[in-house]
Amino acid sequence: MKTLLTGHSRGLGDALARDLLGRGHHLLGLGRSGNAALAHDFPQHFSEQALDLSDLAALTRWLAGVQLRDFLADADQAVLINNAGMLQPVGPLGSQGDADIARALALNLGAPLILADAFVAATGHCTDRRIVHISSGAARNAYAGWSVYGATKAGLDQHARAVALEQLPGLRIASLAPGVVDTDMQAEVRASDAADFPQHARFAALKADGQLSTPASAARRLADHLLGERFGQSVDGDLRSL
Template sequence: MMKALLTGHTRGLGAAVAAQLLARGIPVLGLARGINRELESRFGAALRQVELDLTDTSAVTRWLAGDALRAFVADCDTVLLINNAGTVQPVGPLAMQEPAAIARAVALNVAAPMMLAAALATAASASERRILHVSSGAGRNAYPGWSVYCATKAALDHHARAVVLDKNDALRICSLAPGVIDTGMQAEIRASSLEQFPLRERFDALKRDGALTAPDDGAARLVDYLLSDSFGRDPVADLRG
């Protein structure tokens, strides 16, 4: 049996990934600050949801110390972990960044994915574990105004590279850039001032020219890759080719 643990399943790419998994008969345990009522009504008990603030590392630690994760994966042959939740904030040069916002970004974008990955490695007795970090081209290229976002996504990339060196045959991991998806994060980027993000007009043009990938399409490609034989062959990958 295959099951999936997914963060940030209530909106955007995460909601689309959850729908893809559930439609393929893969039960999902979703972790987010809220509940996805639409998916709950469509898929019923196949979707289990936990309201958890992933920016709160103490809350994540307490949840992982319980039995919920172990119970969810107890009967699995294959367990999937999709670390999707993330934030682009704070946007702006160093002098405009609030320390508290930096701390929240690092907790959500870096600490939570690494904590969940480590917990899954010990909680699951499954013969195969697959961990997918949702990364970004920003992890591989530096952009003005995005120093925190770039650094946190680069951390996920390097985490995957290092985990591969542990040579755990039962575990596959990949930090995957899914492409530019038409989500709420893109709307946040377009709402930035040029002072905060000098490259904003490039993202305005992507939306205007219809160059953004629809969440359903991006999710389908992501899940196809996650379930493919080639997943984990490269610790860092990009669906844009």
């Protein structure tokens, strides 16, 4: 199994990489930061490419090369996990800033759609190919202060719904919310100003009450579903209910 994973350096991405490498996958990580621990622990099956996925020009230049096609060339089964994302800008409309909005749109939505297109183009020979977008409850429930984040995640959901209708040979796709996971993004949520994010107290309480999933447990649940026969039946689900 060949797996392409974005945002593999920390949090859920690092946990997913470890879980899948432990299952024998050959994994190519894409991200701005590397993961030396994965390279040390899985030298035969892990490779990575330093790439700022919010820089769509850099992404398209990389895709014009041969690394992705070469990585997938001998695969019979292949997976793309669009995990990289960012929460910022947090705050009401009028305070978000054009540069921060553009970066969030590129990283959270533009890069996943571009990679999905390139992945499908490079895997026409595969009998089993799967794409999962890491979505969020914010895609389906609006939160004041998270208009940009929620809109980008909702875009991933709609992309998966439309692609599923295309019924491309051998392709399954889903946009899945992993639940509330104890990652750096959750720490960022708790550090945000309540004036910018009125739900601040609720998310702080989840941490205080021990209601956050660990990255390892969320990764295991996601990998089990991603690799199972039921993957793709729920195109825009929540892992906690699958």
